[in-house]
Amino acid sequence: MSGFFENYGFLIVTIVQQALLGLSIYFPLMAGQLSLASIGFYSLGGYVAAVMGTHPALAPLREALGFWMFPLEWLGALVLSVILGIAVGYPALRLRGIYLALATVAFVQVVNVAVLNMPIAGGAVGIFGIPQAFESRLDYIWFFGPLFLLALFLVWRIGNMGRGLAFFAVREDELAAGAMGVAVTGNKVTAFVLGCALAGVTGAMSAPFLNTWNARQGTFDASVTCLAYVLIGGSRSIWGPLCGAALLVSLPELLRPLKDSRMILNGIVLVAACVYLPQGIMGGLAALRARLSGRGGAA
Amino acid sequence: MDFAWLLQSLLNGLSIGSVYAVFALGYTLVFSILGIINFAHGAVFTLGAYLTYALAVGRFGINGLLADVTMPVTLPFVPALLVGAVLSGLAGMAVERLAFKPLRQRGADPLLALVSSLGVALIVVNLIQYLVGAEIYSFPADIFGDLPMAVIFQIGGKPVAVRTIQIILFGASLVMLAGLGWFIGRTRGGKALRATAENADTASLLGISVNRFILGTFFISGLLGGLAGTLIGVSFGVAGPYFGVSYGLKGLAVIVLGGLGSIPGAVLGGLVIGLGEAFLPSDMSSYKEAVAFVLLFAILLVRPQGLLGGRLEQKV
Numbered sequence: 001m002s003g004f005f006e007n008y009g010f011l012i013v014t015i016v017q018q019a020l021l022g023l024s025i026y027f028p029l030m031a032g033q034l035s036l037a038s039i040g041f042y043s044l045g046g047y048v049a050a051v052m053g054t055h056p057a058l059a060p061l062r063e064a065l066g067f068w069m070f071p072l073e074w075l076g077a078l079v080l081s082v083i084l085g086i087a088v089g090y091p092a093l094r095l096r097g098i099y100l101a102l103a104t105v106a107f108v109q110v111v112n113v114a115v116l117n118m119p120i121a122g123g124a125v126g127i128f129g130i131p132q133a134f135e136s137r138l139d140y141i142w143f144f145g146p147l148f149l150l151a152l153f154l155v156w157r158i159g160n161m162g163r164g165l166a167f168f169a170v171r172e173d174e175l176a177a178g179a180m181g182v183a184v185t186g187n188k189v190t191a192f193v194l195g196c197a198l199a200g201v202t203g204a205m206s207a208p209f210l211n212t213w214n215a216r217q218g219t220f221d222a223s224v225t226c227l228a229y230v231l232i233g234g235s236r237s238i239w240g241p242l243c244g245a246a247l248l249v250s251l252p253e254l255l256r257p258l259k260d261s262r263m264i265l266n267g268i269v270l271v272a273a274c275v276y277l278p279q280g281i282m283g284g285l286a287a288l289r290a291r292l293s294g295r296g297g298a299a
Numbered sequence: 300m301d302f303a304w305l306l307q308s309l310l311n312g313l314s315i316g317s318v319y320a321v322f323a324l325g326y327t328l329v330f331s332i333l334g335i336i337n338f339a340h341g342a343v344f345t346l347g348a349y350l351t352y353a354l355a356v357g358r359f360g361i362n363g364l365l366a367d368v369t370m371p372v373t374l375p376f377v378p379a380l381l382v383g384a385v386l387s388g389l390a391g392m393a394v395e396r397l398a399f400k401p402l403r404q405r406g407a408d409p410l411l412a413l414v415s416s417l418g419v420a421l422i423v424v425n426l427i428q429y430l431v432g433a434e435i436y437s438f439p440a441d442i443f444g445d446l447p448m449a450v451i452f453q454i455g456g457k458p459v460a461v462r463t464i465q466i467i468l469f470g471a472s473l474v475m476l477a478g479l480g481w482f483i484g485r486t487r488g489g490k491a492l493r494a495t496a497e498n499a500d501t502a503s504l505l506g507i508s509v510n511r512f513i514l515g516t517f518f519i520s521g522l523l524g525g526l527a528g529t530l531i532g533v534s535f536g537v538a539g540p541y542f543g544v545s546y547g548l549k550g551l552a553v554i555v556l557g558g559l560g561s562i563p564g565a566v567l568g569g570l571v572i573g574l575g576e577a578f579l580p581s582d583m584s585s586y587k588e589a590v591a592f593v594l595l596f597a598i599l600l601v602r603p604q605g606l607l608g609g610r611l612e613q614k615v
Contacts, residue, residue: 088596091600092599094603099555099599099603101413103599105548106548106551107596109545110589113589116585117586220548224414224417227414227417228417231411261429263425263428267418267419267425270415270418271397271415274402274411274415274418278407
């Protein structure tokens, strides 16, 4: 068993880390909003942690706090993400349709250009030698694991209270929800900002985990990958993001023998999943279960 | 802030902005018919540049499956540009068949079409990388034959350079825009296209073969994308298989700025962003790539329907 963790531990930690990014897209999707911003907040959160962890001016603070510096970094990322999330989300979410997706694409690009030009972020080279929280990278499961459980709990809890019903009402029909007295824009912004905050904190935890942080953490490709976790895993099940992340993170490892052509296969998997598994893996499993239990072929 | 600088920036902005307009119209056409953004458009743009390069120059570098391959025949630039654009149009049709039609026929969530088109983009871009590697391909300087690289005018004692490529960008874009305007406004096919955009169900009842027109729209969209890719590629070099991604995203800013689904809006949006980039002071030039997206945010704040978009109605 120990051999298993030595070989696959890093993969498992990465799956949980990526599933967190998937969940950060799941939050706005609960209210029917497509956001591609997660990777931008993830990148910013990582920079917050990287700067707080390495900047010489903060050395006394780091010495005084010791390990507690890490929670402070998460808090910094959280505050920044919430403020920026509201600033980005509010103008775009007053509108219906695809505008949030487009505004968040723009946000990711602006973040990328900005960090490349800010001296404090280390330009194209990025920030190196970020202090580690643990000796072994496997131990980072103690960062990501509890955060993942907390996020899952939040999703589950929200789904079972008035706020969740408001989200679902907005997702199904904004106009009808508004007519029933649901604050449409407010609920959309709340769902979006929850996702931003989660992505920001995940970034702050990931900077020590990856040891270096640079603008390549926040590319458009990466934000598409996050979206794919949710849609391939299943956008209507809280296990969807984990399921999708597990598949898409391990797929390149499994396909390693294919070398250069494996990204092509990755694309084919994306298209095939959209066409043949429109409800994602979890949706497909639910349909299968319904069929096996003999209550008619829902699929 | 002298007159020569003003003139030079205006020239630079108009030539690049007109290519943005041509490219963004590819998004607009598909959006106005399906109400969906085709995220594979940037990949078709890249493909167009590579296809024209293959046809006109016909030599590949040292990486990828086609390392050191030379094409048996090469075409002069203009035919290569046209053939490359037509092939890109066919690629656009393939995108529709692979990523959009299967989902549309099942009435799937429009968000899925976004992901499936991104999937197709991933396939195209990585296929290019697999075949010809990630090298930078530049068109040779003599691609336009004996035309000079640039003509330099003296205005108020300061030089203003009119590069040949700028004239070609602007001219080719104008021809494309005029052709498209004529097709949509003056032909029966264009009328059917407008009817389909207005209401696909009604158009279908009136005897318009909607699926055929959707396919045709993707052809024109791919054609515009491939042409824009070639023009940018000739101008700045074909900087690896991913070079279309940033233009693809910039194109989104163009259509939001102009107004989603508006054809004159896409043209205006392209020109505004091109000019915005050109007039950026030189000490801020490292922020050039952010101009389009900052404009996108600004328009969402003050006029969310875009410069030329109609009122955002809520139909019940």
